[in-house]
Amino acid sequence: MMASHVARSFGREIALLSPMPRIQTKCLGEVEYSSHAVFTFPLGIPGFENEHTFVFLERPDAHPLMFMQSTATPKLCLILMPILAADRHYKLRLAAEDLSALQLPAHKQPRIGKEILCAVVVCAGGEDRPDPTANLLAPIVVNLKRQIGIQVIQTQVHYSYRHPLFAGHSHEELALCS
Amino acid sequence: MLVMRRRPGESFLIGEAVEIEVLEICGTRVKLGIVAPDSVIIQRKESKLTRDENIIAARSVGQQNILVLLHQVAPRPQGTPVKDLTESLTGDPLLTGKSNSRDSVKKQ
Numbered sequence: 001m002m003a004s005h006v007a008r009s010f011g012r013e014i015a016l017l018s019p020m021p022r023i024q025t026k027c028l029g030e031v032e033y034s035s036h037a038v039f040t041f042p043l044g045i046p047g048f049e050n051e052h053t054f055v056f057l058e059r060p061d062a063h064p065l066m067f068m069q070s071t072a073t074p075k076l077c078l079i080l081m082p083i084l085a086a087d088r089h090y091k092l093r094l095a096a097e098d099l100s101a102l103q104l105p106a107h108k109q110p111r112i113g114k115e116i117l118c119a120v121v122v123c124a125g126g127e128d129r130p131d132p133t134a135n136l137l138a139p140i141v142v143n144l145k146r147q148i149g150i151q152v153i154q155t156q157v158h159y160s161y162r163h164p165l166f167a168g169h170s171h172e173e174l175a176l177c178s
Numbered sequence: 179m180l181v182m183r184r185r186p187g188e189s190f191l192i193g194e195a196v197e198i199e200v201l202e203i204c205g206t207r208v209k210l211g212i213v214a215p216d217s218v219i220i221q222r223k224e225s226k227l228t229r230d231e232n233i234i235a236a237r238s239v240g241q242q243n244i245l246v247l248l249h250q251v252a253p254r255p256q257g258t259p260v261k262d263l264t265e266s267l268t269g270d271p272l273l274t275g276k277s278n279s280r281d282s283v284k285k286q
Contacts, residue, residue: 026239027239027240027241027244027263027264028263028264029263029264045232046225046228046229046232047228047229047230047232047233047236048232048236059263061248061263062244062248062263063252064251064252065244065247065248065251076236077236077239078232078235078236078239079235079238079239079244079247081251085251121231121232121235122235122247123231123234123235123238124235124238124239124240124243124244124246124247125238125243125246125247126237126238126240126243129234129238132247132250135228135231135232135235137224137227137228138224138227138228138231151228151232153222153224153225153228155224161224161227161228161231162231165250165251166250
């Protein structure tokens with residue numbers, strides 16, 4: 001997916017200039033990251049209002065999943081999935097205040113993968129819920145250029161906040177979209 | 179569910195201390211005014227759902243759950259299944275593999 005390529009290529013440029021910073025993560029051990037993979041969430045996200053900085057990490061063997069790791073709290077990591085991998089027909093509608101919060105031009109919807117990265121928070125299953133679900137109601141949207149992000153609540157369209165990830169999707173479909 | 183019809187300018191009470199007034203109706207949207215004590219938390223329902231969902235999602239993040247999820251999302255028939263995400267990668271070093279990756283670039 002486009003955004004991940006951006007992060008990778010940024011990583012290469014940075015590595016030539018200076019040693020990359022390192023971070024202790026919840027799922028991936030201690031890893032290096034590019035400063036271009038760091039995103040500021042001025043309002044935090046609902047439930048984690050005091051967490052303002054996240055590093056977006058990915059690994060080829062975990063594709064298409066991404067890891068949204070808090071820089072302040074090693075134990076806080078959310079699993080993300082590109083929104084079109086979760087629902088290939090997803091229509092993102094950003095309201096004027098969302099565009100403003102993301103420092104994007106008003107009156108123009110940004111293109112996913114170009115100006116913005118749009119991903120859903122995945123509940124991986126476990127004790128609380130047997131099967132993995134994704135919150136399509138409130139995707140994480142980041143402005144790739146400004147490195148600023150918000151969790152956008154979609155009120156115009158009725159998306160599920162507990163969208164089953166594997167109902168009605170074949171694996172081939174998922175692979176195509178990611 | 180109690181259903182009530184109100185016009186703009188009319189209001190109703192919930193208990194003694196909470197008053198909700200219909201201020202304006204514009205197309206499909208209704209503007210409401212709410213008077214309530216500070217102790218009453220007022221939030222959009224979808225914010226509450228997202229908040230709860232984020233907390234459950236964060237709690238669900240563990241090695242085992244991720245590996246099961248990965249297997250479901252992207253089965254890898256030819257390659258070996260992913261066993262441990264904390265292992266360093268030898269493939270593309272500048273992804274988020276471990277720190278020794280940069281040294282391996284030089285060696286190559």
